[in-house]
Amino acid sequence: MKKKVSIKDVALKAGVSTALVSYVLNDRHTNRINKLTAEKIKSAAKELNYRPNSIAQSLKAKKTHTIALLVADIANPFASQIARIIEDEMSNKGYLILIGSSDEKVEKLEQLINIFQDRQVDGFIIAPVQGSEKCILELANSQVPVVLIDRYFNNIDLPVITTNNYGASYQATEHLIKRGKKNIGLLAFETELIHLNERVNGYKRAVSDKGLISKSENIKYINEANIDREVAKAIDYFLFEEAKIDALFFATNKLALSGLKKLMTVDIKIPDELALITFDESEAFDIFKVPVSHIKQPLYEIAKEAVELITGLIEGKNLKIKPRVYNSKLIIKHSS
Amino acid sequence: MKKKVSIKDVALKAGVSTALVSYVLNDRHTNRINKLTAEKIKSAAKELNYRPNSIAQSLKAKKTHTIALLVADIANPFASQIARIIEDEMSNKGYLILIGSSDEKVEKLEQLINIFQDRQVDGFIIAPVQGSEKCILELANSQVPVVLIDRYFNNIDLPVITTNNYGASYQATEHLIKRGKKNIGLLAFETELIHLNERVNGYKRAVSDKGLISKSENIKYINEANIDREVAKAIDYFLFEEAKIDALFFATNKLALSGLKKLMTVDIKIPDELALITFDESEAFDIFKVPVSHIKQPLYEIAKEAVELITGLIEGKNLKIKPRVYNSKLIIKHSS
DNA sequence: CTGAAAGCGCTTACAG
DNA sequence: CTGAAAGCGCTTACAG
Numbered sequence: 001m002k003k004k005v006s007i008k009d010v011a012l013k014a015g016v017s018t019a020l021v022s023y024v025l026n027d028r029h030t031n032r033i034n035k036l037t038a039e040k041i042k043s044a045a046k047e048l049n050y051r052p053n054s055i056a057q058s059l060k061a062k063k064t065h066t067i068a069l070l071v072a073d074i075a076n077p078f079a080s081q082i083a084r085i086i087e088d089e090m091s092n093k094g095y096l097i098l099i100g101s102s103d104e105k106v107e108k109l110e111q112l113i114n115i116f117q118d119r120q121v122d123g124f125i126i127a128p129v130q131g132s133e134k135c136i137l138e139l140a141n142s143q144v145p146v147v148l149i150d151r152y153f154n155n156i157d158l159p160v161i162t163t164n165n166y167g168a169s170y171q172a173t174e175h176l177i178k179r180g181k182k183n184i185g186l187l188a189f190e191t192e193l194i195h196l197n198e199r200v201n202g203y204k205r206a207v208s209d210k211g212l213i214s215k216s217e218n219i220k221y222i223n224e225a226n227i228d229r230e231v232a233k234a235i236d237y238f239l240f241e242e243a244k245i246d247a248l249f250f251a252t253n254k255l256a257l258s259g260l261k262k263l264m265t266v267d268i269k270i271p272d273e274l275a276l277i278t279f280d281e282s283e284a285f286d287i288f289k290v291p292v293s294h295i296k297q298p299l300y301e302i303a304k305e306a307v308e309l310i311t312g313l314i315e316g317k318n319l320k321i322k323p324r325v326y327n328s329k330l331i332i333k334h335s336s
Numbered sequence: 337m338k339k340k341v342s343i344k345d346v347a348l349k350a351g352v353s354t355a356l357v358s359y360v361l362n363d364r365h366t367n368r369i370n371k372l373t374a375e376k377i378k379s380a381a382k383e384l385n386y387r388p389n390s391i392a393q394s395l396k397a398k399k400t401h402t403i404a405l406l407v408a409d410i411a412n413p414f415a416s417q418i419a420r421i422i423e424d425e426m427s428n429k430g431y432l433i434l435i436g437s438s439d440e441k442v443e444k445l446e447q448l449i450n451i452f453q454d455r456q457v458d459g460f461i462i463a464p465v466q467g468s469e470k471c472i473l474e475l476a477n478s479q480v481p482v483v484l485i486d487r488y489f490n491n492i493d494l495p496v497i498t499t500n501n502y503g504a505s506y507q508a509t510e511h512l513i514k515r516g517k518k519n520i521g522l523l524a525f526e527t528e529l530i531h532l533n534e535r536v537n538g539y540k541r542a543v544s545d546k547g548l549i550s551k552s553e554n555i556k557y558i559n560e561a562n563i564d565r566e567v568a569k570a571i572d573y574f575l576f577e578e579a580k581i582d583a584l585f586f587a588t589n590k591l592a593l594s595g596l597k598k599l600m601t602v603d604i605k606i607p608d609e610l611a612l613i614t615f616d617e618s619e620a621f622d623i624f625k626v627p628v629s630h631i632k633q634p635l636y637e638i639a640k641e642a643v644e645l646i647t648g649l650i651e652g653k654n655l656k657i658k659p660r661v662y663n664s665k666l667i668i669k670h671s672s
Numbered sequence: 673c674t675g676a677a678a679g680c681g682c683t684t685a686c687a688g
Numbered sequence: 689c690t691g692a693a694a695g696c697g698c699t700t701a702c703a704g
Contacts, residue, residue: 058696059389059681075419116432282620354698373673
């Protein structure tokens with residue numbers, strides 16, 4: 001193992017103290033350092049191919065220039081796309097991101113938070129899982145900067161960045177109604193996550209605002225663990241039992257993917273007999289029988305704002321804690 | 337800012353030296369430490385909610401328990417799925433992963449490597465970009481453990497984990513031929529990446545082995561920057577100009593997604609008039625007109641082996657440097 | 673059984 | 689203009 005070259009080696013080679021090496025290499029006190037000495041140091045560093053050890057710098061500075069990004073599952077396209085944008089934006093500001101997947105489990109999230117705190121990350125960007133209020137609050141109380149994305153809790157005093165789940169859902173439902181649909185089914189997850197329930201609320205409100213008869217059987221709550229089976233069953237009910245819906249709204253892309261798969265096996269005219277619309281995006285939506293209308297979340301805006309907030313907080317800015325809501329966009333395709 | 341509690345605070349509270357605190361909390365020399373002292377220390381640590389500072393530990397130990405995972409783009413499902421498995425497996429071994437996207441650019445990869453080396457990561461798992469031989473080699477020469485996944489170079493003395501690109505491609509082509517197809521088109525990327533060109537080679541070899549006439553016009557090399565336009569053009573050529581192919585093989589999932597989108601606009605019977613098969617997977621393949629046959633790469637095996645190798649190397653095991661090739665699986669669906 | 677001390681690789685206030 | 693020294697929060701060989 002080639003020994004790594006340290007600041008000592010550079011100092012030795014240049015015939016100066018480590019202090020001076022540090023000053024020169026960090027462009028500090030440049031005015032009161034001898035030009036020639038500075039040159040000597042620089043060329044010594046170059047010759048030795050010296051690179052400062054970030055770990056040592058972090059220990060001294062109590063700052064790691066690293067943040068933790070905690071999502072439910074980095075393999076989920078929503079998460080990985082956000083991650084990519086955050087990576088780029090943070091990298092522009094000199095930060096690295098450490099990634100953790102909580103798998104929708106509070107215990108795992110807690111564990112990850114502990115590990116990342118031990119690692120002295122400068123801040124956390126978290127898409128919190130259901131039931132994690134307490135551990136998130138505890139984290140925030142330890143004075144580490146935290147910003148929440150996508151998901152949030154009521155009455156929690158933290159910066160939140162999300163989309164207008166309620167409004168977008170309302171708008172999508174309204175759109176289906178304008179298209180003449182009168183009996184709209186909704187597939188949602190069985191969950192306590194507020195942002196997902198807001199989607200249900202937006203749908204409900206639009207249905208009643210527009211004077212449709214709102215039937216509770218038109219909403220099916222799916223258990224994610226048995227998604228394919230439950231979605232298929234719900235769709236069978238929607239189409240072939242008394243429900244007889246003429247439009248179907250998927251509350252998330254996972255539900256849509258599962259539902260579209262099921263609909264492949266059904267002979268039905270889209271959008272005439274059944275209109276479709278879904279929250280989120282997927283590369284799959286363009287190659288279904290008919291391209292699928294969807295609600296495009298403002299990933300870039302969410303990620304970018306998360307980065308602004310977290311770096312602002314890290315730098316000690318006193319930011320107003322209020323939810324930042326970025327509007328989703330309704331993308332109308334042939335399915336509705 | 338609440339001050340973080342350090343080992344000193346614990347020592348003070350327990351009335352012992354920091355050395356002892358360290359020993360007790362790390363279960364070292366347990367046999368020769370007074371049981372009562374140990375208890376005192378443990379309860380002091382607990383009361384103060386002490387957590388060791390990993391940065392300080394890393395500086396001392398010259399080991400960060402962190403590895404860098406460098407991919408072309410973490411937002412790409414292939415990368416994010418691999419990342420997720422690596423995250424889990426590394427986490428089991430007490431490691432964290434720092435993620436970087438090189439965007440297929442050598443300069444960006446070099447930059448990332450530098451940054452991660454400064455951060456003293458214990459090892460690198462890299463899906464290298466085209467033309468990065470030199471910088472990868474340089475990295476390896478600095479004695480940091482490096483393992484390459486997915487992509488590789490000839491004559492580079494590093495552990496490589498990949499799939500049998502040639503063989504899987506051969507097998508897929510053979511399958512199409514067995515189905516009675518005689519004029520098979522191939523859509524591939526214009527690239528120097530060996531693993532991708534091996535896919536072309538496998539196709540070519542199967543075509544000639546099976547006695548089909550091999551026409552160079554049946555292979556179209558797509559420039560990724562203009563993927564949708566070029567794929568559409570190639571497919572128009574394949575179907576409506578002299579080529580008249582009866583089967584189409586996509587060399588990657590990106591090409592397939594683009595091609596399937598184009599095929600949505602074409603009225604053609606699949607698989608009778610045109611059979612389809614593609615490398616890689618996508619959630620989209622199940623909801624195309626007809627479910628699409630594909631070559632499923634052994635992501636889990638690749639990721640798992642990458643973790644075994646990198647941790648082995650970090651622990652100083654002397655591993656045989658030979659390519660590890662895991663077989664892809666042909667998943668036959670209705671499209672072929 | 674326990675503590676004082678050195679050291680990991682930096683930065684920085686201080687003295688000269 | 690420059691260097692000696694302290695210190696970030698740990699670990700560990702050594703002495704007793």
